[in-house]
Amino acid sequence: MKIMRLRQIFHFFxxxxxxxxxxxxxxxxxxxxxxxGNHLTGHLGQTDIAxxxxxxxxxxxxxxxxxxxxxxxxxxxNITIATTVFAxxxxxxxxxxxxxSAEEHYFVGFRVHYYLFTDQPxxxxxxxxxxxxxxxxKKVPSMNRWQDISMDRMEILEKLLENELASEADYIFCxxxxxxxxxxxxxxxxxxxxxVIHPWYFNVPRFIFTYEHRPESQACIPAGEGxxxxxxxxxxxxxxxxxxxxxxxxxxxxxxxxxxxxxxWHEESHLNKYFLYNKPSKLLSPEYLxxxxxxxxxHIKIIRFSHVAKNNAxxxxxx
Amino acid sequence: xxxxxxxxxRQNFLIILxxxxxxxxxxxxxxxxxxSCNQQITEQVIIKxxxxxxxxxxxxxxxxxxxxxxxxxxxxxxxxPVTSxxxxxxxxxxxxxxxxxxxxxxxNLTIATTVFAxxxxxxxxxxxxxSAEKYYFVGFRVHYYLFTDKPxxxxxxxxxxxxxxxxRKVPSLNRWQDISMNRMEKLEKLIEDELSSEADYIFCxxxxxxxxxxxxxxxxxxxxxVIHPWFFDAPRxxxxxxxxxxxxAYIPAEEGxxxxxxxxxxxxxxxxxxxxxxxxxxxxxxxxxxxxxxWQEESHLNKYFLLNKPSKLLSPEYMxxxxxxxxxQIKIIRFTNVPKNYAxxxxxx
Numbered sequence: 120m121k122i123m124r125l126r127q128i129f130h131f132f133x134x135x136x137x138x139x140x141x142x143x144x145x146x147x148x149x150x151x152x153x154x155x156g157n158h159l160t161g162h163l164g165q166t167d168i169a170x171x172x173x174x175x176x177x178x179x180x181x182x183x184x185x186x187x188x189x190x191x192x193x194x195x196x197n198i199t200i201a202t203t204v205f206a207x208x209x210x211x212x213x214x215x216x217x218x219x220s221a222e223e224h225y226f227v228g229f230r231v232h233y234y235l236f237t238d239q240p241x242x243x244x245x246x247x248x249x250x251x252x253x254x255x256x257k258k259v260p261s262m263n264r265w266q267d268i269s270m271d272r273m274e275i276l277e278k279l280l281e282n283e284l285a286s287e288a289d290y291i292f293c294x295x296x297x298x299x300x301x302x303x304x305x306x307x308x309x310x311x312x313x314x315v316i317h318p319w320y321f322n323v324p325r326f327i328f329t330y331e332h333r334p335e336s337q338a339c340i341p342a343g344e345g346x347x348x349x350x351x352x353x354x355x356x357x358x359x360x361x362x363x364x365x366x367x368x369x370x371x372x373x374x375x376x377x378x379x380x381x382x383x384w385h386e387e388s389h390l391n392k393y394f395l396y397n398k399p400s401k402l403l404s405p406e407y408l409x410x411x412x413x414x415x416x417x418h419i420k421i422i423r424f425s426h427v428a429k430n431n432a433x434x435x436x437x438x
Numbered sequence: 439x440x441x442x443x444x445x446x447x448r449q450n451f452l453i454i455l456x457x458x459x460x461x462x463x464x465x466x467x468x469x470x471x472x473x474s475c476n477q478q479i480t481e482q483v484i485i486k487x488x489x490x491x492x493x494x495x496x497x498x499x500x501x502x503x504x505x506x507x508x509x510x511x512x513x514x515x516x517x518x519p520v521t522s523x524x525x526x527x528x529x530x531x532x533x534x535x536x537x538x539x540x541x542x543x544x545x546n547l548t549i550a551t552t553v554f555a556x557x558x559x560x561x562x563x564x565x566x567x568x569s570a571e572k573y574y575f576v577g578f579r580v581h582y583y584l585f586t587d588k589p590x591x592x593x594x595x596x597x598x599x600x601x602x603x604x605x606r607k608v609p610s611l612n613r614w615q616d617i618s619m620n621r622m623e624k625l626e627k628l629i630e631d632e633l634s635s636e637a638d639y640i641f642c643x644x645x646x647x648x649x650x651x652x653x654x655x656x657x658x659x660x661x662x663x664v665i666h667p668w669f670f671d672a673p674r675x676x677x678x679x680x681x682x683x684x685x686x687a688y689i690p691a692e693e694g695x696x697x698x699x700x701x702x703x704x705x706x707x708x709x710x711x712x713x714x715x716x717x718x719x720x721x722x723x724x725x726x727x728x729x730x731x732x733w734q735e736e737s738h739l740n741k742y743f744l745l746n747k748p749s750k751l752l753s754p755e756y757m758x759x760x761x762x763x764x765x766x767q768i769k770i771i772r773f774t775n776v777p778k779n780y781a782x783x784x785x786x787x
Contacts, residue, residue: 169512170520173534174496174541175656175750177524178509185522192523192747307524312495316509325506344500346507360495398496398541401524404509418510 168418172346172402178316180404181420184307190228193306199230200309201288201358203276204296206235207261207268209434211242213297213427218246218254220300224423229306232288236275238262265435269351270372270386277365284358292355295426297434301412302423310401312356312364314394318405320348322418331388336380337371338388340395349394351387353408353424356400364393497544504537517753517767521695527665527751530769533656539577542655548579549658550637550707552625553645555584556610556617558783560591562645562776567595567603569649573772578655581637585624587611614784618700619721619735626714629707641704642714644775646783650761651772659750661705661713663743667754667774669697671767680737685729686720687737689744698743699757700736702773705749713742 170183177183202225206214218233225231230251237243238261248254259275262268276293284291290309320328328348331338355361368389375382382388404418409425432438512519513531520526551574555563563584574580579600586592587610597603608624611617625642633640639658669677677697680687704710717738724731731737753767758774781787 168510169508171512171526171532173504173507173537174498175526175528175533175538176496177520177526179524183520184524188522188747189524321509341500343503347509363495396498396500398498400496402509 168404172398174398176310176399176401178402178404179307179407180418181406186303186305186307189307190305193229193309196289197230198289198306198309199232199287200226201232201234201284201291203234203236203272203279203291203293205259205268205272205275206237206243206296207259208238208436210296211237211239212434213429214242215244215246216299216427217296218244218248222246222249222252224300224302225304226306227303234279236272262436264437266381266385268436273365273369273372273386273389277362277369280358280362280365288358290355291358291361292353293361294424295352297427297429298352298408298424299412299427300424302406302421304407304423308355308401308403308407310356310399312360312397312399313354313401313403314347314349314390314399315353315403315408316405317348317350318408318410321405328391329384329388330391331382331384333380335378336382336388337374338382338392340392345391345395346398347394347402349387349391349399350408351384351390352426353403354390364390364397367393367397496541498537498541499544502537502540504534507534521747521751523747525659525747525749525751527753528656528756529753529767530755535652535654535656538656539654542658543577545638546579547639547655547658548581548637549575550581550583550633550640552583552585552621552628552640552642554608554617554621554624555586555592555645556608557587557785559645560586560588561783562647562778563591564593564595565648565776566645567593567597571595571598571601573649573651574653575655576652583628585621611785613786615730615734615786617785622714622718622721622735622738626711626718629711629714633707637707639704640707640710641702642710643773644701646776646778647701647757647773648761648776649773651755651770653756653772657704657750657752657756659705659748661709661746661748662703662750662752663696663698663739663748664702664752664757665754666697666699667757667759670754671765672697677740678733678737679740680731680733682729684727685731685737686723687731687741689741694740694744695747696743696751698736698740698748700733700739701775702752702757703739713739713746716742 168178168180170178170180172178202221204214204217214235221233231253233252233254235243235254235256236259237256238259240256240258243256246254262271272293280291292308292313325345326342328345330340330345330348332342333339354364356364368386371389371392372382372386406419406421406423409419409422411428412422412425514529517529518527519529519532526532551570553563553566567582570582580602582601582603583606584592584603585606585608587608589605589607592605595603611620621642629640641657641662674694674697675691677694679689679694679697681691682688703713705713717735720738720741721735755768755770755772758768758771760777761771761774
């Protein structure tokens with residue numbers, strides 16, 4: 120009798136397991152099956168991020184685009200992407216890593232023309248570039264203040280776009296040089312006017328944003344206004360739009376200088392003002408300009424491009 | 439004596455706690471739902487832009503207040519807001535209409551809008567136009583182009599300011615399929631001959647339809663397709679693409695992004711011209727081979743959109759099945775087919 124009971128219990132147990140597993144399987148199939156509408160949320164989908172702004176500009180995160188589809192669209196278009204960096208004074212030390220990592224990750228397979236502005240052309244390292252990748256070095260005067268170096272880029276970019284690039288390139292990106300690529304930066308970033316969300320301000324309320332708030336500055340953004348805080352370390356777009364951006368920022372900065380005021384974050388403040396009233400057609404998530412390769416965040420699935428650690432006091436010409 | 443009261447309270451303390459917890463959760467939930475759709479304009483001061491250029495960028499004015507946009511939280515979590523090639527898909531809750539209107543109002547746009555009403559289809563014109571005047575690009579300049587074989591049947595509909603209607607006479611046709619397919623050629627010619635200096639964008643809509651909700655500047659883009667209301671939640675091997683390789687509209691079984699409706703598409707003049715021209719050419723090639731695609735020009739449109747991906751997609755809110763039908767994902771019906779008796783209204787079965 121005892122053996123019979125044991126057997127029964129054992130059978131019940133097996134039956135229970137069978138039913139349980141079948142049910143779990145069914146539930147799992149239900150969730151993943153497209154008949155239940157799963158492809159609506161996108162098997163591409165990250166659901167913890169926003170992939171579009173309220174004015175319908177896409178925000179590019181890993182998982183929001185299919186690189187094979189996007190590459191195939193743009194490969195048909197025979198495009199050239201101009202890319203500008205400024206390496207003055209000791210900042211030339213960042214060039215080697217920047218260029219080498221760009222050759223590995225940045226618009227791979229597309230025509231890229233780097234424009235490198237430096238006050239020491241002899242310090243530019245020899246970096247092997249891939250096919251259809253070009254580098255032009257341009258000498259610029261040295262400057263004593265890193266803030267001036269930073270702000271002056273707007274005028275130099277404006278001139279470059281006016282004088283040289285018009286027939287040369289289809290898109291332009293303007294990047295900081297104290298950076299390095301660690302992952303794909305490709306044609307998903309192309310658009311008419313492209314801004315990058317600042318890595319320190321993508322998940323904070325807007326009163327924390329370091330907009331310029333003094334009304335005396337042309338970069339002033341009143342309290343209660345503002346969409347995102349964009350980084351000055353990376354922006355881009357069509358030549359026409361970036362020319363308008365750089366020209367506007369350059370003019371605004373000159374007005375500020377004449378009024379003896381310097382915006383709190385220099386040209387980045389002016390850039391943010393510009394992007395508030397001339398909304399970007401595409402935003403790049405902080406994957407495209409991250410804080411540091413050794414830092415992580417829940418929302419950042421891949422670090423594509425990041426600042427590199429540096430000793431500010433040692434590398435800058437002034438404090 | 440208060441003691442029995444306190445004891446009662448103590449006994450039910452847990453229940454009371456749970457009750458308050460539920461109420462609190464409910465309130466938090468409701469608050470979150472509302473926040474994403476809440477637009478607060480406390481002050482609107484439109485400052486004339488210093489850089490006045492037509493269609494230059496997405497220019498916005500200062501003094502416009504709205505909730506902070508988020509990089510992490512989207513208004514809708516039950517639908518996909520972008521395609522795999524980063525084209526936005528427009529659903530209610532994914533855009534801020536006040537912001538969008540303020541951006542596009544700067545651009546002094548004209549939107550050309552074409553409809554075809556041949557034979558008995560003229561009966562749909564009144565409702566179409568009247569509802570369009572209520573919901574379609576309100577506040578913008580719209581120029582309707584109405585193609586019909588019976589101009590005398592076109593009803594008199596009062597148009598708002600900056601809204602105009604041009605009636606074009608076209609020959610009658612015996613088959614509704616031909617009427618449908620022939621539109622591509624008419625549109626191609628219209629854009630070529632007339633519209634280039636006239637309009638900035640064009641939308642081509644079916645006439646047996648009616649507007650029930652906003653259709654605005656959020657729909658504008660270089661090349662815009664509308665997801666078909668019967669196929670937005672089906673796997674692609676169920677899409678009614680043309681499957682015969684002999685047709686120019688052929689799409690093989692493992693290919694395809696979405697199934698687009700032939701009843702509504704649009705974009706810039708240049709892009710829609712290329713679309714209509716390509717479809718017209720492909721329709722002619724098929725006709726020469728005595729083959730008619732399974733869904734006529736809609737099949738060719740789908741082939742075109744597969745190879746020339748739209749820059750923006752409109753959800754089935756923008757072309758729905760019927761005002762009396764619903765679906766979980768459709769929070770607002772903006773534009774929909776109206777019921778009709780096919781046998782009675784079509785020139786042929």
